[in-house]
Amino acid sequence: MVTLDDYGTFETAWCPGCGNASILQALKQAFVGLELKPQQILLVSGIGQAAKTPHYLRANVFNGLHGRALPVATGAKLANPDLTVIAESGDGCNYGEGGNHFLAAIRRNINLTLLVHNNQIYGLTKGQASPTTPEGLITKAQPQGVPSAPFNPLAVAVALQAGFVARGFSGMADHLTRLIQEAISHQGFSLVDILQPCVSFNKVNTYAWYKKRCYELPDDYDPTKWESAMKKAMEWGERIPVGVIYQNRRPTFEDHFPLLKGGPLFGRNVDQEKIRQMMEGFT
Amino acid sequence: MSRESLNIVIGGEAGQGLVTIGQILAKGLVRSGFSIVVTQSYQSRIRGGHNTYSIRAGCEDLSASQESIDLLVALDAQSVATHQQELSAEALVVVDSNWNLTAPSFFAVPFKELVADRYANIFALGVAGSLLGLSESLLERVLEEFFGHKDPAMNEANRQALKKAYQWTIEQSIFFPKLEPLSNPPARLMINGNEAIALGALSAGIKFLSFYPMTPATSIALFLATQAEKLGLIVEQAEDEISAVNMAIGSSFAGAPSMVSTSGGGFALMVEGVSLAGMTETPLVVVVAQRPGPATGLPTRTEQGDLDFILHSGHGEFPRAVFTPGTVEECFHLTRQAFDLAESAQTPIFLLTDQYLADSYRAVMPFDLTTPAYKAPNGENTGLTKPYRRYALTENGLSPRLFPGRTEDLVVADSDEHTEDGHLTEDLSVRKKMVEKRLAKGKLLFSRVIPPEFSGERRPDILLVGWGSSKGSVEEAAEKLRSGGKKVGTLHFSQVWPMVSEQFLPLLDEAKEVIMVEGNATGQLARLIRRETGFHITKKVLRYDGLPITPEYILRGVRTESGA
Numbered sequence: 150m151v152t153l154d155d156y157g158t159f160e161t162a163w164c165p166g167c168g169n170a171s172i173l174q175a176l177k178q179a180f181v182g183l184e185l186k187p188q189q190i191l192l193v194s195g196i197g198q199a200a201k202t203p204h205y206l207r208a209n210v211f212n213g214l215h216g217r218a219l220p221v222a223t224g225a226k227l228a229n230p231d232l233t234v235i236a237e238s239g240d241g242c243n244y245g246e247g248g249n250h251f252l253a254a255i256r257r258n259i260n261l262t263l264l265v266h267n268n269q270i271y272g273l274t275k276g277q278a279s280p281t282t283p284e285g286l287i288t289k290a291q292p293q294g295v296p297s298a299p300f301n302p303l304a305v306a307v308a309l310q311a312g313f314v315a316r317g318f319s320g321m322a323d324h325l326t327r328l329i330q331e332a333i334s335h336q337g338f339s340l341v342d343i344l345q346p347c348v349s350f351n352k353v354n355t356y357a358w359y360k361k362r363c364y365e366l367p368d369d370y371d372p373t374k375w376e377s378a379m380k381k382a383m384e385w386g387e388r389i390p391v392g393v394i395y396q397n398r399r400p401t402f403e404d405h406f407p408l409l410k411g412g413p414l415f416g417r418n419v420d421q422e423k424i425r426q427m428m429e430g431f432t
Numbered sequence: 433m434s435r436e437s438l439n440i441v442i443g444g445e446a447g448q449g450l451v452t453i454g455q456i457l458a459k460g461l462v463r464s465g466f467s468i469v470v471t472q473s474y475q476s477r478i479r480g481g482h483n484t485y486s487i488r489a490g491c492e493d494l495s496a497s498q499e500s501i502d503l504l505v506a507l508d509a510q511s512v513a514t515h516q517q518e519l520s521a522e523a524l525v526v527v528d529s530n531w532n533l534t535a536p537s538f539f540a541v542p543f544k545e546l547v548a549d550r551y552a553n554i555f556a557l558g559v560a561g562s563l564l565g566l567s568e569s570l571l572e573r574v575l576e577e578f579f580g581h582k583d584p585a586m587n588e589a590n591r592q593a594l595k596k597a598y599q600w601t602i603e604q605s606i607f608f609p610k611l612e613p614l615s616n617p618p619a620r621l622m623i624n625g626n627e628a629i630a631l632g633a634l635s636a637g638i639k640f641l642s643f644y645p646m647t648p649a650t651s652i653a654l655f656l657a658t659q660a661e662k663l664g665l666i667v668e669q670a671e672d673e674i675s676a677v678n679m680a681i682g683s684s685f686a687g688a689p690s691m692v693s694t695s696g697g698g699f700a701l702m703v704e705g706v707s708l709a710g711m712t713e714t715p716l717v718v719v720v721a722q723r724p725g726p727a728t729g730l731p732t733r734t735e736q737g738d739l740d741f742i743l744h745s746g747h748g749e750f751p752r753a754v755f756t757p758g759t760v761e762e763c764f765h766l767t768r769q770a771f772d773l774a775e776s777a778q779t780p781i782f783l784l785t786d787q788y789l790a791d792s793y794r795a796v797m798p799f800d801l802t803t804p805a806y807k808a809p810n811g812e813n814t815g816l817t818k819p820y821r822r823y824a825l826t827e828n829g830l831s832p833r834l835f836p837g838r839t840e841d842l843v844v845a846d847s848d849e850h851t852e853d854g855h856l857t858e859d860l861s862v863r864k865k866m867v868e869k870r871l872a873k874g875k876l877l878f879s880r881v882i883p884p885e886f887s888g889e890r891r892p893d894i895l896l897v898g899w900g901s902s903k904g905s906v907e908e909a910a911e912k913l914r915s916g917g918k919k920v921g922t923l924h925f926s927q928v929w930p931m932v933s934e935q936f937l938p939l940l941d942e943a944k945e946v947i948m949v950e951g952n953a954t955g956q957l958a959r960l961i962r963r964e965t966g967f968h969i970t971k972k973v974l975r976y977d978g979l980p981i982t983p984e985y986i987l988r989g990v991r992t993e994s995g996a
Contacts, residue, residue, distance in 0.1 A: 187842060188836075188837060188839070188840050188841070188842060189837060191686070191836045191837065193682070196847075201856070204846075204855050204856060207842060208842060209836030209837065209842050209843045209844065210842075210843075210844040210845065210846070210854065211682065211685055211712070211836075211845045211846075212845070212846040212847055212848065212856065213678065213681070213682075213708060213712075213847050214678070214704055214705075214708055214847055217674065217675075217678040217704075217705075217708075219675075220670070220674070220675040220676075220677075220678035220679045220682065221678050221679070221681060221682035221685070222682060223668075223675075223679050223682060224640065224642065224678065224679035224680060224681065224682025224683035224684075224685075224686070224690070225682040225683060225685055225686040225836070226682075226686075227640065227666050227668070227679075227683055227688075228639065228640060228666075228682070228683035228684075228685075228686035228687055228688035228690075229686040229687060229688075229835070229836070229837050229838075231837055232686065232836060232837045249671050249672055249674075249675070250671065250675055252671070253670070253671035253675065406661075406666060407661065408660075408661060408664050408665075408666075409666075411664075413686070413687060413688075413835075413837070413838070414639040414640065414664070414665070414666070414683070414686075414687065414688040415639075415686070415687030415688060415808075415809075415810055415811055415835055415838065416687070416808075416810035416811065417639070417664055419634075419635065419636075419637040419804065419808075420663065420664075421635065421801045421802070421804070423662065423663060424631070424634050424635050424663065424801055425798075425801050427631075427634075427659060427662075427663075428621065428631060428798055428799065428801070429798075431621035431622055431623045431627070432462075432463075432619045432620065432621055432622075432798075
């Protein structure tokens with residue numbers, strides 16, 4: 150029996166009222182609900198306030214470089230497919246610095262879960278625009294207003310037919326827990342884009358702002374329908390849908406490597422005889 | 433009349449199949465027992481241009497290429513003009529009689545009359561084989577193996593073209609001394625630097641390679657990809673080099689011996705990963721096959737211009753080792769050592785080669801696979817104190833490494849400065865201890881440095897110093913100088929970092945004259961030696977025109993530098 154205590158409680162470096170705290174709580178709840186033990190989990194993160202999350206619970210952790218959570222997570226998952234691998238970072242890390250890796254991970258459909266804490270701003274470096282900051286928002290780095298259009302991660306993911314595409318909101322804790330559980334259980338690449346307020350640096354997209362707009366997708370919404378999912382992914386403004394936007398059953402990346410059926414790559418013997426036979430091909 | 437060695441050059445446009453006939457001819461020579469050194473010179477294009485495939489072949493062991501040409505097989509007229517100046521006194525040039533070129537050294541073949549266009553290159557192969565005195569049946573076997581059994585009609589046409597070429601050439605009774613046939617030649621491998629690295633990695637137990645295609649490193653990954661399923665490793669072409677290196681770090685962290693392979697420009701993108709491996713203490717083998725820079729440079733040519741770059745790559749301070757193999761054999765053995773050292777010291781280890789060695793086929797004795805390169809850890813916890821601390825402070829800086837998910841112990845690694853248990857910290861006293869811990873691992877690297885290889889007489893008049901792929905050329909140049917009456921020594925670095933001055937400084941001190949031989953424009957190893965030992969090498973033979981360092985090039989340079 151796994152309990153919240155197994156995941157511990159740690160002092161964080163986050164501002165009081167930061168959405169990260171509720172995301173952390175939902176994550177722990179999700180693990181407990183799935184009966185996952187800390188040693189079965191590998192959390193990989195990049196750099197940013199969100200990327201500190203793995204330090205605040207008990208699990209295996211690789212806290213790597215800015216933008217690179219997905220490549221490290223991919224390598225680790227391939228080396229040990231038995232691990233439940235979660236890549237966790239912010240909007241700047243995943244959609245900015247790591248944009249190419251985001252596209253490649255979707256295409257690979259590797260069986261891991263990407264949790265993006267999306268507060269539409271850079272928190273750690275104190276308030277510059279992120280790829281998801283609305284056009285025109287005035288920041289210290291963009292004093293004339295953000296000149297670029299925001300990145301829509303869900304539309305991109307649905308367009309590429311990602312395995313599992315969902316949006317959560319840090320202010321809807323139980324709903325978020327369920328989404329994370331579904332994402333982990335999904336076989337293939339799962340994206341959960343998690344809206345969260347940044348209480349220090351984003352005075353527009355506040356808790357109240359999200360609370361007013363976020364609504365749960367109705368029970369009769371069918372996430373397996375690509376066209377309607379694409380439409381849903383584009384919905385933003387006065388009404389913001391949360392829930393599983395799109396899901397399919399594409400073969401996973403791992404399915405293409407029969408050798409991974411044998412489990413982790415460590416501790417396997419090196420067959421020098423096979424190598425010798427192969428070497429003979431050079432004569 | 434026969435000969436001990438010769439240099440064969442096949443020249444033509446890309447797309448004419450000159451690499452195919454070069455490969456077949458080279459294999460025919462190796463099967464016949466001859467030693468070979470192949471130099472591939474090609475342009476960065478799929479069709480056209482001027483490319484050459486050179487094979488220096490001999491009865492005795494050869495270790496360097498040769499500039500002067502004894503047999504030129506010209507697949508286009510351009511090749512004749514381009515290489516006119518390089519022909520030796522007794523050289524023979526195989527030309528197409530349709531070009532209407534005449535010279536005493538030309539051997540005109542009426543290709544159009546004798547063979548269909550499509551098989552002209554196989555005919556040229558037969559002409560060369562016959563001139564060299566290679567057994568026709570042997571060459572026929574190699575030809576068939578090369579093309580496999582895909583198309584029996586084509587195989588038959590190839591065989592007929594080869595047969596006709598042999599018959600026709602013999603009928604011409606042209607004077608061209610053949611290679612002295614060898615009796616009972618040992619079975620040797622025909623293998624190039626990149627393939628030897630791949631083979632070394634396999635025998636060391638590589639389980640993961642990630643890469644992004646880049647000449648001249650690509651063939652390492654291509655070869656491993658063909659063996660992946662059979663030998664149980666994952667080969668992944670990443671979206672970019674940044675991803676490639678981070679993936680390899682992720683897989684290594686999770687317990688799979690991992691490697692990346694690239695060239696200078698791709699490595700530039702990997703640099704953040706080098707630093708990450710240093711900080712997280714993740715074993716990583718990095719192969720960089722150099723080509724001339726800066727930027728895109730000359731994509732298909734050779735240079736030794738990235739030594740400084742490799743030495744200083746990655747921000748912050750952490751230990752590393754840099755191997756610089758000089759031969760195909762060293763490519764194999766040093767790759768195995770790199771895996772061992774990466775795991776032992778939990779840090780990035782480099783293997784620095786170049787296009788010349790990467791593509792250079794040699795005849796080598798099969799590698800000894802009976803002794804394992806090293807025992808890869810299996811991540812078991814053998815009596816460590818609980819809770820497990822990934823970065824536990826120890827005397828020698830080495831902390832026992834466990835794999836995530838392997839045991840109940842949690843493995844926490846961080847790119848931030850971290851505590852012993854792997855969590856980020858800003859405690860500056862911990863920071864200081866962690867820096868010292870990481871650098872302490874340098875002692876292990878230091879204790880295992882391969883001494884530079886000295887050959888020749890002690891206290892020489894001239895000491896030629898080199899590193900990496902120039903090894904054979906430096907040794908042959910020294911031999912030639914010795915036969916001219918000079919007392920000459922050579923010093924080859926197959927590992928350039930860490931540098932242990934006691935291993936070689938006395939050799940430099942006692943030489944009358946020290947000349948550095950490097951494939952770059954500024955003498956990067958000379959500078960490193962001066963920095964580390966204070967010994968200032970002022971005379972240098974440097975090459976940076978994109979071509980390999982040959983014995984002739986060194987001799988010309990030595991004449992300029994010392995008048996020898």
